Amino acid sequence: MIVSTQKPLEQIVAALEGGSRVFIIGCAKCATVCKSGGEEEVFRMQDALTLAGKEITGTIVIDETCHMLRTARDLRSRREQVEEADFLLVLSCGAGIQSVAEAAEKKVVAGTDSKFLGNIRRFGQFEQRCSLCGDCRLNDSGGVCPVTVCAKGLLNGPCGGMEEGCCEVDRNNRCAWVTIYERLTGQERVRQLDAITPARDFALKRHPNSLKLEK
Amino acid sequence: MPSHFAHKLAADEFVITAEIAPPKGCDPAGLMRTAISLAPFVDAINITDNQGANMRMTPLVAAGMLVREGIEPIMQLTCRDRNRLALQSDLLGAAAMGVKNVLALTGDDIGCGDHRQGRAVFDLDSVLLLQTIGALNSGFDLNGAPLAGATDFLAGAAAAPEVEPFDATRPKLVKKAAAGARFFQTQAVFNPERLAYFHDAVQPLGVKVIAGILVLKSARMAEFINLNIPGLKVPLPVIERLATAADPAAEGVRIAIELALQCRSICSGIHVMAMGRYEVVPQLIAAIRS
Incomplete structure (x- = not known):
């Protein structure tokens, strides 16, 4: 919503x-x-x-x-x-x-x-999980969106500001990349993270955007 | 032709680097005075890039001015303030000015600096910036278009040996190496055992490790750093040592020398972060080289 x-x-x-x-x-x-x-x-x-x-x-x-x-x-x-x-x-x-x-x-x-586009945690509590980037990467990141949940939107791992698993930008938040690492480790597919994720294609995010379904 | 710094790293010689922040203003006199005073003691000087997201003179120009003076810079370049076009054009400009070494960084959060309302870019990240440098070095831009002349950069990256959980940072270190990083300049080291562990962990990647040594001035400064500078964490015993010292500024230098001497045998070089106290750098480096 x-x-x-x-x-x-x-x-x-x-x-x-x-x-x-x-x-x-x-x-x-x-x-x-x-x-x-x-x-x-x-x-x-x-x-x-x-x-x-x-x-x-x-x-x-x-x-x-x-x-x-x-x-x-x-x-x-x-x-x-x-x-x-x-x-x-x-x-x-x-x-x-x-x-x-x-x-x-x-x-x-x-x-x-x-x-923002928000998930509902419970009544009156909303969290941003998706930024509608137009190029979903959740298949490569254990279902955690680095574009949104990482405050810097980094695609290849945590920045140097991560401390004790917390985000540099807001210490109350868990580092998205630590969550991704832990989740992929738990699912025995952490080697996925060794491949470099290419740069985002911002052409997919130009606005004003529109979509017309074929009849 | 590779840089003096690249040559020494390749020859497995111990390197010493220091860092200077460009001025908050357009007068380069102070920057040049500091660089000239440090140059005889170090192999290269890092020029920081709007560090802590505080706006200063561009490192491209500051690094270029060092080159003109016969001093070898390591130009720091962050992804926070430039998109992929600006990063590449600054790199081409740096190459034209004779800059040979680049430290590719993500960049501190814009919210910790002096322009908090600004928009952070992060079009690329540090891994992708390293790949970009690799592309320029092979004579092509990021989209594969040929350049009139290839760059010849030695690229480096940052690393945090003492960060927890360290394992979560490993894949990115692997990627930085794969993307062309030839050296890691680390965050401030306070625990040489952790540096040794880090060194062993990254050794298979073939990347040289240059340990960051922070020169502290007082317990208050250490506490300020812990609160305000992302990625830097001064441990409590060090803060206590500074707090109880008769001369905290001299104690800070002693701590730096002790750490540097312990790190010396573990890694390929030392990177001195003097936090503005450039006058103590010669003393510190003399101790390291002794």
Whole structure:
């Protein structure tokens, strides 16, 4: 899922400068799970902005704001409330915010910062394991992604900053390459690590990316 | 023609290197004064590359200026601040300036330096940088396109003999050797037994080991290093020795000399990390050579 956090209220209020009527949009998927833009957060935002002197013309929580046609359709179903508003405040990931911006002519305000593609450890705890690099190497690294879990994204082993199995960048984290080494040793295939992994092909990571499935 | 440093390593002669950081500014006078003062005592001088992710003059120019002065540099080059184009073009530039030795490094985390908001590159890592140097040495760029003239670098790499778990670092050492590293300049050694173990472990790779010797000034400095410099770990007994010494700065030199003398018989050379106290280097090297 896409992990996002809500921007501080004062930043949101500052972005709403110059208008008093706001329509608030949340997302029923990722933003709900990480509590940045679900039903509850949209409700609280409504209260907070009302206190800040804004008038809320309406709210909606769209099922997958990243779904462009659905977002456009759902906004059309609230045409009046949307039309009345000076701003559409969106509490979803950056993809969802742009679905809204494309579907409506209104000024769109992003109420969140999108952080990473996250695994869910347990309720309210998210960890980054995949950076969508476009060239998966998990088959060579015991199922631990060096591109993501190594803070430097190194492909050929730990850097000189590893200490007692911990990462140089954050001592609270285990060095990805120590984990990889231990896992491959346990699976009796540590010799895999003797082969040099070639440099990444960043051409696979150019953006804006798109994919169109064959019919 | 191979460098003086390469020649001595190949001939199994003991080598001594020291390191200097380029200036935080554009005046090279201090750098050159230090290099000229150290040159009679060492075989080559490492020029660090934005070490600790602190921005300084590029090692390419600093190393080139040493060459012009008749001093042999080992240019350190990290993958943190340059992508594969910049690394290669800097290497070609270094070769044009007469730089013959390169130490290929990953680079400290950008978050520990003075430009923490900057973007770290890591397009390549140290193993891939060594491969790149190998490619340039054979007259081709990283993508196999021919160059007008091949470089003639002696490439080296870093190693950490005392790191735990050491075994987890072994595959990368193997890869560094396979990618063309001809010498390892190690992190600071405090336990010569560990250096001996390390030396035995890498001996089959045919890579010369140059042991890092750190010159400490005080217990406070040692504690600062432990907190702030990745990969450097001063053990507690050493810190205590500095803390209780009447003259900690002199004690730091004594510790360095003791360690260097113990390491001397184990490895192919000593690399002195003076941490700015260049004036003590001649005394230290005289003791090592005695």
